[in-house]
Amino acid sequence: MAFALPVWLAVQEELLGHGEVDCGPPSCFDEFEDEALFQMFHLTRPCISFITDAARIRMKNVALKKPGLSVDSMLMVALNYYAHGVSSAPVLQKVGLSQTECYSVIGTVSGVIAGMSDQFISFPLIQQARANVAFKIEKLCGIPNVLGVLAPAHFKIRASPYEKDTFRSFVNTLGYTSVVSQIISDSDGNILSVEKCCVGSTFEQEMWDSSFKGREMEEDLHGPFWVIGGKGYHLSKHVLTPVSEPTNDSEVRFNEAHAKIHNVMRTTLGSMKRRFRCLMQLGFAQEGSLDKKSNIIKACCVLHNIAKKFSDPPPPVAGKIEPLLPGKQHSVAVEINTEALKARQELIFKNFSAVSSSQDPPSTGITEEDM
Numbered sequence: 001m002a003f004a005l006p007v008w009l010a011v012q013e014e015l016l017g018h019g020e021v022d023c024g025p026p027s028c029f030d031e032f033e034d035e036a037l038f039q040m041f042h043l044t045r046p047c048i049s050f051i052t053d054a055a056r057i058r059m060k061n062v063a064l065k066k067p068g069l070s071v072d073s074m075l076m077v078a079l080n081y082y083a084h085g086v087s088s089a090p091v092l093q094k095v096g097l098s099q100t101e102c103y104s105v106i107g108t109v110s111g112v113i114a115g116m117s118d119q120f121i122s123f124p125l126i127q128q129a130r131a132n133v134a135f136k137i138e139k140l141c142g143i144p145n146v147l148g149v150l151a152p153a154h155f156k157i158r159a160s161p162y163e164k165d166t167f168r169s170f171v172n173t174l175g176y177t178s179v180v181s182q183i184i185s186d187s188d189g190n191i192l193s194v195e196k197c198c199v200g201s202t203f204e205q206e207m208w209d210s211s212f213k214g215r216e217m218e219e220d221l222h223g224p225f226w227v228i229g230g231k232g233y234h235l236s237k238h239v240l241t242p243v244s245e246p247t248n249d250s251e252v253r254f255n256e257a258h259a260k261i262h263n264v265m266r267t268t269l270g271s272m273k274r275r276f277r278c279l280m281q282l283g284f285a286q287e288g289s290l291d292k293k294s295n296i297i298k299a300c301c302v303l304h305n306i307a308k309k310f311s312d313p314p315p316p317v318a319g320k321i322e323p324l325l326p327g328k329q330h331s332v333a334v335e336i337n338t339e340a341l342k343a344r345q346e347l348i349f350k351n352f353s354a355v356s357s358s359q360d361p362p363s364t365g366i367t368e369e370d371m
Helices: 005-016 034-041 045-059 071-084 089-095 099-114 127-141 164-170 204-210 212-218 249-275 291-309 338-352
Strands: 146-156 178-185 191-199 226-228
Touching: 034 045, 034 071, 045 071, 045 099, 045 291, 071 089, 071 099, 071 291, 099 291, 127 146, 127 249, 146 191, 146 204, 146 249, 146 291, 178 204, 178 212, 178 249, 178 291, 191 204, 191 212, 191 291, 204 212, 226 249, 249 291, 249 338
Parallel strands: 146 226
Antiparallel strands: 146 178, 178 191
């Protein structure tokens, strides 16, 4: 993934020890030992220091409701909430905030970090970057010319059952209330794109058709590449879906390879939700005002990418990894894109008509530790 230069330089300095490090003024994070710091925020000290420095620059232009609160203190409140889904009493006591004031701070910080997505969430735009992403994906699963994995990411919310129409709009295919964002990742689990924040009943295809990235790809602005999509998407010249009813060994092998790379998104979202437990339950939502939820989701995606660049491990796995939701499909039959169908068949024939001795057979056995 092509990260912004400041991230790479910061990581290089941290990992390789080039030059003297200017520690700057004391921070409220300094009072925590390394282990306690990670338990409280699910991020390491170097990563938090970098996030603080990056956010401090942008916070200067934000009107604060509590102007006396330092940027470090505001970030401490937000990072603690992201990590646990609630604000820890020691953090609230330390910064001297009530729960109500805490929610205001979290909203402000989430908007600032979400605004950093233009710097830390980057889709491969130049030919070399695209080639590098596609090469890694082909090496993993054997499918060529793929720029990423496309999937709807569902995050649980609460909605009032007394407002029946609104409540039903949030109910997804598994029967619980959620909001959903469209996410694209690479084979390493880096987030390449995050768009939209819709009610949980939204069709994946509708999100793709109306998204910036969807329009860009379908208009050939990113070249002759695919993104991997599940059954909730329509096969197109740029969205590669599995064969719904495979009739031969080649199609079976292709579906296995498709499942292997598609499973990367499952482990990526599982890793994000372990590190940022606020994504397990985003609280109450209203259909007409999802901006705050969108900012929290996008902020966690930004922090996920930064944490991966610093090689910060997520907390240990607790229980089963949540599966990707099955695609929501229209009841009306969709007209088959014959050109896309032909392109997929040619890809299958060329790459999966026989098992190559130089390539391991596709497997779906990706674990959280692989990410």
